[in-house]
Amino acid sequence: MDIVTVKDKRFRLSIPAQELQQAIRRVAENITEDYAGQQPLFLAVLNGSFMFAADLLRRVELPCEIAFVKLSSYAGTDTTGAVRELIGLNTDIEGRPVIVVEDIVDTGLTMQHLLGLLQARNPKSVDVCTLLFKPEKLKVDLDIRYAALRIPNDFIVGYGLDYDGFGRNLPQIYTIIDETADNQ
Ligand code: IMP
Numbered sequence: 001m002d003i004v005t006v007k008d009k010r011f012r013l014s015i016p017a018q019e020l021q022q023a024i025r026r027v028a029e030n031i032t033e034d035y036a037g038q039q040p041l042f043l044a045v046l047n048g049s050f051m052f053a054a055d056l057l058r059r060v061e062l063p064c065e066i067a068f069v070k071l072s073s074y075a076g077t078d079t080t081g082a083v084r085e086l087i088g089l090n091t092d093i094e095g096r097p098v099i100v101v102e103d104i105v106d107t108g109l110t111m112q113h114l115l116g117l118l119q120a121r122n123p124k125s126v127d128v129c130t131l132l133f134k135p136e137k138l139k140v141d142l143d144i145r146y147a148a149l150r151i152p153n154d155f156i157v158g159y160g161l162d163y164d165g166f167g168r169n170l171p172q173i174y175t176i177i178d179e180t181a182d183n184q
Helices: 017-034 050-057 109-119
Strands: 003-006 009-015 041-046 065-071 097-105 125-133 146-150 173-176
Touching: 017 050, 017 125, 017 146, 041 050, 041 109, 050 065, 050 097, 065 109, 097 109, 109 125
Parallel strands: 041 065, 041 097, 097 125, 125 146
Antiparallel strands: 003 009, 009 173
16 A cells, blocks of 8 residues: 555655665664673663564664653644653663664654753663654754664654554555645
């Protein structure tokens, strides 16, 4: 199915499952190599990263732990600059190598905020691993060590990413066709 409707908008297939899995395999191999001899703690940021985290982690060949955290207040097709809290981190990260697993880095504001919260807990190191990265939209200075795929500016859904809460269950990534499909 190359065109899908999510709520009131139409999307076309842009990253098929096979391309996603290839990119994830590459990143998993890089992490396995770079972290040899260490026991990283993966922090998967909910909700968007749940599918990516599941596929990534089953390919990482290291002794490791995974925890799921959440930062809130994002709605619709734009990012708010609101202050967000970190929920769900019950593991002590002091002195540990941490890898943050995100679905997408867009403006980078969410990741910058999250990294600040994590650094305050004195981890040994923090690396960012994102499935998708929109380099043209980045607004802040961020070091993204692992980005599985670089994509253009367009709004996307699927494979964990949502439009207004819907579309996360799509197994592939779809790009918005027209922002005004609901008016046509
Ligand atoms: P940032 O703070 O602008 O980098 O946005 C990060 C968050 O915005 C991601 O974790 C996503 O939840 C959401 N987001 C950004 N771009 C998209 C998109 O194209 N589709 C769906 N969600 C997005």
